[in-house]
Amino acid sequence: MATEVQPDHIEQQPVEEAAEPTRKDRIRAAFKEQRGHVAARTRDWLATGDLDHVDVIQLATQQKQKKHDEKIAQQQRAVAHAHARFAIARARSEQEASSVNPSALARTAGEVAEAEARLEALKAQPVLPPTDREISKARHGKKAGRAALLAGGGVASLPALGTAIEQAASGQPLLLAALGTAAGYGWYLVSRPFDAGQPVPAPNTEMQLAEPVDLVKQEQPGMREFNAPPPPALTVEELDQALRNIGEVRGEEQIQILAVPQRDKDGNTTVVFDLPPRTTVAELKKKLPKLAGALGRDVSMVDVQKAGTEVRTSLWMTDRDPFEDARPSPLLKKPSQLDAWRDGVPVAWNKRGITIRLAITNKSYVIAGMTRSGKGVGASNLVVGAAFDPRINLRIVAGKNNGEWDPYAKTGVASTYFKPSPERLLALLNALLADKDRRELDLGKLGKSKMVAPVIEQVGGMEMLVIDEVATYTRPGKPLRDEILEALIELSAVAAGAGIILVLITQYPEADVIPQALSMNCGAKWAMRVENATQSNAILGAGQASAGRDASKFDPPRPGFGWLVDPFAGVTDLARSFDLDEDERGEITMLLQKAAKIREGAGRLAGQWEDPIERHLLNATGLSSAAGGPKRDGVPGRNVLHHTPEQRMQMDALRGCLKAMDDLQRDVAQLREMAELIGGGMTEIRLSQLLRDAGAGGTVKVDIPGLGRRNGYQKADIADALSLLEGN
Structure with missing residues (x-):
């Protein structure tokens, strides 16, 4: 058997050796x-x-x-x-x-x-x-x-x-x-058959260093995995057709693409192209609503800017309304001191989601819109932001008797604050005009023709006069209207260069409320929702509605959403103000408390520095509106900031007695029970002395329920003494 197997083995060997070289x-x-x-x-x-x-x-x-x-x-x-x-x-x-x-x-x-x-x-x-x-x-x-x-x-x-x-x-x-799997796969990529111009991976040694990839995908129940890249948001053909649909490209005309449309990580698309020589970017901007419609989007989702020449266009678009959701103010996250002159204050965001910061420099502001349009929130963003720069002196004149602007007084941030009073407003305007002359002299001594950043502190800081509901003072038939308008026009024309600026807020954007002579000198304008194009032009300027900036065309209208035009900052855009709520969340008070600490450290809280404007008002009227007056509620009174320490203690005692009577639910009380309710170590003897010194007199016989006639005080006598001290 062995002799028969061995030859077969020998015969197979040459066959293998012959195949190996092949x-x-x-x-x-x-x-x-x-x-x-x-x-x-x-x-x-x-x-x-x-x-x-x-x-x-x-x-x-x-x-x-x-x-x-x-x-x-x-x-x-x-x-x-x-x-x-x-x-x-x-x-x-x-x-x-x-x-x-x-x-x-x-x-x-x-x-x-x-x-x-x-x-x-x-x-x-x-x-x-x-x-x-x-x-x-x-x-x-x-x-x-x-x-x-x-x-x-x-x-x-x-x-x-x-x-x-x-x-x-x-x-x-x-x-x-x-060599490993990565090297083998890299060799496979670069060694495949190659034809010139074929889109294949370039040779790259980084392939050899790639991390191992797990090709086993964990499937979700009921879901399929799809990892293909998103399609282009806009093709060149779609852009060309949209421009033809609105008449910007005609016949044989062509657009020249310089940067093709690509979708970025946020889902936005930007394309740069040249229009035909017959038209311009400015003409295309006028047709922005039509272009947005031709692209299947809302006007707030499309933006057109000039990219150099008159025909070179940068078109930006997105797939989702950028103004749909409200956004909190950046100050809520980081309430720190600002340089409002150099860096500006954050007030809103634009279509592209970029924060708009308005610089507080040599220009005045108009913020207008109908009721519930959000103009108050927009103005609050500007004024709260200004509060974080201690070099800005805030003068706030309310147009209503509600408490909307009270937090500025209660925190001591407002250098001046009072509620509707035409006489006091005129006195304030005259004080600012006089201060303008003083400032110009100081600037002349410093060799400056106007306010610049390095000399802000040397001339007494910036003055920001905020007039809410300006129509309260400037509508036809209002008391002292002509005198107030004349002073406002003069301030807007000549005082901005001296560091005195206006912030005018109104829900009546009409020519007889803000005349052209006043409006034209307000360099920054914010038009929220209004009723018609005429009102929109009254805010933004004649012809702006026909140029595509019409604040009556917002659909849907959103609080704080409007046209913001500030040529000095290079801003002409749709913008929505950041959300700042006081009534429900108390955000304005919280921010102003932070700003007050910054101002206190700089010695610029109301009462910490010699204020020439309030001194003028006190001399002219006999009453002070510093930090909102004695009660910090916008009602001027005796200059509480200059009360002696003894007078302040007397007023505290009087207020404590009034509160004690409220707690006892009666209009009379004894010294002993009032002292106990006041607390803080207050005694009958000490309270008696404070009340006498405050002008409330001594005790009298009063009828106390359940106790009969006792020595005590009547509520009316306490209230009269407090009113006298406060200057009311």
Whole structure:
């Protein structure tokens, strides 16, 4: 049996040896062909064949944006250095033995202003789409970078990887295992058959370093996994058709796409294109509602801006109404001191979700809209924000007798606060006009033609006069209307440069309430929901409704939503004010308490500093409205801020007695029981002395239920003494 099996074994051996060289030859031939594909693909990659023209445009755009950001960062550092030099120079000048030349200090201040102006100019400068030269430079730069990578061995290692795989397949299984799955998959990607212009992955050694991927997906019950990228939000054909539908592109005219539409991570889309020479971006803006409709969106979901030339357009659009949900004020999250001149105060957000910050500088404001339009919330964002800059003196004149503006008085933030009084408003306006003259003299001594940031504190801070429901004083037939309007017009025309600005709030946006001579001098305007285009133009200016900015067209209307126009800040946009609630959540009081602590630390709470405006009002009327008057409720009275400590203790005792009688539910009380209810160590003897000194007199015989006639006080006598002390 053995002699029969052995020959069969010997006959099979030559067959295996004859087949082995054939398999090796096939392996070598396959890898030789794959190396050829790798070489072809590498040459195409070095020539940036995998990047189409759009990719290069985007690359050039990113490079321009990066350079612009670097310039801004560099200028911000220059501003910081200028501020530091000025601070050091000012500190030295305040020393008695200082030898700092005043002109040198003024020159340093000028350098600060110049650096800040350059920074603002840089921030306002738009980043235009790249030119053909910049696009070509971006492609050449990409080629150079890839050539450097190849010279460093990044891509050159790929053919060597092929040789290693070939060697492993021909008898080195341990080496093949060491290469790993990621390297094998990378070799597969770059060694496939290649045709020039074919969109395939570029050679990249990062594939070898990729993390292992778990290809086993955990399916959710009743759900299917779908990981394809979202489709483009807008195609070039759809954009072209929309522009033709509204008549901006006609016949054989074409638009030129400079940056193709791509959806970002927030679901928004931006496309840059050139309109036909016949029309302009300004004309397209007038048709924005029609364009939004042609694109299947609301006007609040589409934005058009000029991107350089008169025909170069930046179109932004989103899939969801950006104003649908209310947003809280950023100050609620971070209630810290603000530089309202340089950085502005956060008041609203625009279509793109960007916070709008209005700078408190040399301009006045008009905020208007019909009842329940949210103008009060919009104004509160502005005024509360201003409270966080202790250099701003707030003067608030209410148009109603409710408590809407009381928190500003109760926290001591309002330097002046009173409720409807035409006589007192006229006196306040005259005081501000007189202060304007004083400020101009101070600016002249400092060598300045108008208020600039470095000298705000040296001239007494900024003055912000807030007049709510201005129609209460300026509608035809109102007392002192002509005199008040004349003073307002003069202040708006000449006082802003001296740091005195107006904030006018009204629900009657009509020409006889805010005449053109007054409106034209208010540089920032916020038009919320109104009844018709005429009222909208009364706020924003003649012809604005026909230009597409019509505050009567909001559908649906939302509280705090309107057209915000501030040319000084480069803002002409739909905006919705942040949500600030006082009645239910007490947010305004909470923020003002934070602002009061900041002002107290700076010595700028009402009563902490010598206020020339309130001094003028006290001399003219005999009553003070500092911090809302004696009761801090907007009712002027005797100057409570200048009461002696003894008078304050007397008023506290009188108020304590009135409260004790309220608790006892009767109009008479004995000293003993009132002292016990007041508490805090108050005794009968001490209370008796305080009441006598306050003018309430001594005890009298009073009828007390259940006790009969006793020595005590009547409520009317206590109230009269308190009223006398408070100046009512």
